[in-house]
Amino acid sequence: MNILTTLILALGMSMDAFAAALGKGAVLKQVTLKEALRTGLIFGVIETxxxxxxxxxxxxASKYVMAWDHWIAFVLLTVLGGRMIVGGLRHCNDDDVPPERHGFMVLALTAVATSLDALAVGVGLAFLQVNIVLTAVTIGVSTTIMATTGMLIGRFIGPVLGKWAEILGGVVLVGIGTSILIEHLGLLN
Known part of the structure; x- marks a missing residue:
């Protein structure tokens, strides 16, 4: 695999993390560069x-991993997205102060759920002659950049959407999970 192919793969793998981080950034009170980098690094390390x-x-055991990765991603993203939607609906009528930051476990679970496609890609790469460490690091760096950017853009979207940002973020996560499931089940072919 040449460097251009690796970069395109890395960009593709980081798009889910970008969308998830965008939603996460939109619901925070204020997104600082430090918080955006923290989120980006959590996503990037897991994606590496x-x-x-x-x-x-x-x-x-590739056949076992490939058989279940899309279901795991779907369930994790649907549960996390559902929690965000329910939380957003509960807070729509309240004057609650948005959180300062997301907990590590919430970010890590979101990162794991959005990186399960990278797990499947890793399985596929096992059958090709690639430098897996270089490829994984490239994917991780791309994800760090994209998730950090998503958080920073999310801070501008949050004030526009107000309390609906958390609901929208949850819908995005459920949508990503559903998209992964539909793609892997071949329902759109």
Whole structure:
């Protein structure tokens, strides 16, 4: 795999993280560069590890991983998105102050859910002659940049959407999960 192919793959793998981070940034009281970088790094590190894990699993048992990755992503993203929607609906009539930052576990679970496609890509890369470490690091750096950018853009969207930003963020997560499931089940072919 050449460097251009690796960069295109990395950009494609980071788009889910961008969309999720956009929603996360929109619901915070104020997104600082420090918080955006923290979120970007959490997403980036997890997105770096998942193709490596997938590569290892691909060598060991690819048919089992590929059979379930889309269901795991769908369930995780739907649960996380559903929580955001319910939380947003509860707060629509309140004068609650938006959170200062998201908890590590919420960000990590969101990152894991959006990076399961990278796990599947890692499985596929196990059957090609690629430098898996370079590819995984490229995907991770791209994801860090995209998630950080998503958080920073989200801070401008949040004030426009107001309390509906959390609901929209939840809908985006559920949409990503549903898209992954539909794509893997081949329902649009």
């Amino acid at each position: 590890l998942t193709p490596l894990i997938g590569w290892g699993l691909g060598i060991a």
